[in-house]
Amino acid sequence: MSDTPMIQVRVWRGTEEGELRAYEVPRRPSQTVLDVVTYIQRELDETLSYRFACRVGMCGSCAMNVNGVARWTCRTHVDKVLGGAKGPLELAPLRNMPVVKDLVCDMRGFFDKWAKARGYFEPTATRRDDFARVSPESKQRRLAEAGIECIGCGVCYASCDVVTWRPDYLGPAALNRAWTLVNDPRDGAQRARLQAVAGDGGCHACHTHVSCTERCPKGIAPTASIAGLKRATAMAALKGDV
Amino acid sequence: MNARVRTREHPGYWAFVVHRISGILLVLFLPFHFWALGQALTGAARLDEFLHWTAHPLAKVAEWGLVVLLAAHFTGGVRLLVLEFLPWREWQRALLATATVVTAGVGLLFLVDVL
Amino acid sequence: MSVRTETLLWLAQRLSAMLLGVFVLVHLVTILYAMHGGLTAQEILSRTQGNIGWAIFYVLFVLAIAVHAPIGLRNVLTEWLHVRGRAADVLLTTLAVILSVWGLRAVWAVFAQ
Numbered sequence: 001m002s003d004t005p006m007i008q009v010r011v012w013r014g015t016e017e018g019e020l021r022a023y024e025v026p027r028r029p030s031q032t033v034l035d036v037v038t039y040i041q042r043e044l045d046e047t048l049s050y051r052f053a054c055r056v057g058m059c060g061s062c063a064m065n066v067n068g069v070a071r072w073t074c075r076t077h078v079d080k081v082l083g084g085a086k087g088p089l090e091l092a093p094l095r096n097m098p099v100v101k102d103l104v105c106d107m108r109g110f111f112d113k114w115a116k117a118r119g120y121f122e123p124t125a126t127r128r129d130d131f132a133r134v135s136p137e138s139k140q141r142r143l144a145e146a147g148i149e150c151i152g153c154g155v156c157y158a159s160c161d162v163v164t165w166r167p168d169y170l171g172p173a174a175l176n177r178a179w180t181l182v183n184d185p186r187d188g189a190q191r192a193r194l195q196a197v198a199g200d201g202g203c204h205a206c207h208t209h210v211s212c213t214e215r216c217p218k219g220i221a222p223t224a225s226i227a228g229l230k231r232a233t234a235m236a237a238l239k240g241d242v
Numbered sequence: 243m244n245a246r247v248r249t250r251e252h253p254g255y256w257a258f259v260v261h262r263i264s265g266i267l268l269v270l271f272l273p274f275h276f277w278a279l280g281q282a283l284t285g286a287a288r289l290d291e292f293l294h295w296t297a298h299p300l301a302k303v304a305e306w307g308l309v310v311l312l313a314a315h316f317t318g319g320v321r322l323l324v325l326e327f328l329p330w331r332e333w334q335r336a337l338l339a340t341a342t343v344v345t346a347g348v349g350l351l352f353l354v355d356v357l
Numbered sequence: 358m359s360v361r362t363e364t365l366l367w368l369a370q371r372l373s374a375m376l377l378g379v380f381v382l383v384h385l386v387t388i389l390y391a392m393h394g395g396l397t398a399q400e401i402l403s404r405t406q407g408n409i410g411w412a413i414f415y416v417l418f419v420l421a422i423a424v425h426a427p428i429g430l431r432n433v434l435t436e437w438l439h440v441r442g443r444a445a446d447v448l449l450t451t452l453a454v455i456l457s458v459w460g461l462r463a464v465w466a467v468f469a470q
Contacts, residue, residue: 068248095249159249166435195360207258208322211249213254227325230367234364236364237365262433276463277463327371
């Protein structure tokens with residue numbers, strides 16, 4: 001045991017009030033941050049609360065704050081964060097969301113804003129209609145495809161300073177989803193959606209920090225989607241549609 | 243919560259800070275600039291008196307600072323207009339570097355030319 | 358303030374930014390050129406007084422600033438100073454008026470004969 005290299009880990013314990021508690025975890029090859037958290041909970045302190053599900057970078061449940069930036073812990077190798085150092089590896093819950101306990105945050109507000117931005121599909125066809133024909137090469141479909149892979153992990157939202165400064169700002173994920181639907185010719189709520197995403201709480205509050213795009217684990221650029229919404233809502237406002 | 247925040251350590255955020263701070267400083271300066279020019283209303287003599295004051299080295303430094311602020315805000319603004327109005331392309335992320343170089347260039351030009 | 362108004366404010370700020378982009382370039386080049394030779398008030402005023410073309414340019418410049426700056430500051434007030442709603446609107450409209458009045462006064466001072 002004395003030969004095993006160890007990592008110094010500091011983990012947020014508590015709710016909004018609490019402390020960073022220190023743990024020592026054996027370092028292993030190809031170790032991910034999720035491995036570290038799992039070790040702490042299983043071997044050192046069973047009272048630690050954290051989220052995970054798939055463990056393989058598909059669900060986004062394990063998102064948390066690792067040494068100051070939001071990451072998926074299952075896809076973050078300890079080596080990447082620490083290099084050769086022994087630590088500290090500092091783990092905290094995602095920013096901009098209330099803390100439930102330890103590394104778990106309350107994502108209800110995040111998803112409520114998704115709904116508020118009309119980030120849901122409004123069908124117009126019936127079972128009697130033929131299939132919609134949408135060319136994958138069309139400009140609209142390409143724009144939608146660029147943002148469609150979002151799995152709602154909250155990393156972008158947690159990384160956005162405008163979300164921190166404006167409680168009513170819908171945020172990059174909700175706006176990105178709205179943009180993919182703005183580019184869906186089958187959707188029937190275009191006017192209502194543009195109304196929902198415009199203004200001080202909507203796309204116009206984005207100041208192009210590009211933190212969301214920097215951090216998105218799926219390589220989506222919410223900044224680009226939001227820029228698209230800015231143009232679309234401006235045109236709509238001029239035409240009287242907003 | 244005292245956990246660190248490092249999300250801001252990237253160029254896009256710094257570009258925002260420079261743009262906002264330069265904007266704030268410029269808008270604080272402008273009323274003074276307009277007032278000074280308005281002094282010419284009372285004749286060339288008052289304006290001359292004011293211009294005399296601007297020959298002071300400290301005023302020269304302030305002038306240089308203002309030109310740099312204006313260049314920084316302008317180039318940052320061009321970057322924003324490109325990001326918001328043109329279709330998203332990867333080269334746009336490099337605009338910040340371009341903006342910084344142009345600002346530095348203007349600052350240097352002013353420095354050499356006038357001081 | 359309605360969503361429509363907020364959207365149009367954003368647009369006005371971007372459009373005024375595009376105009377100011379041109380105006381600022383012209384202004385910076387002009388100032389650099391003027392300062393190159395050193396200047397006295399007499400020299401400046403002899404060139405500017407009665408010059409309609411430049412007067413119009415600077416009137417447009419002042420008005421573009423009076424639109425652009427307050428809308429930009431609105432974000433600063435909301436996000437960093439936590440001043441919103443009516444209070445912010447009053448402050449910013451006042452700023453727009455001050456910039457317009459003093460700016461146009463300056464244009465008059467420099468260009469009127």
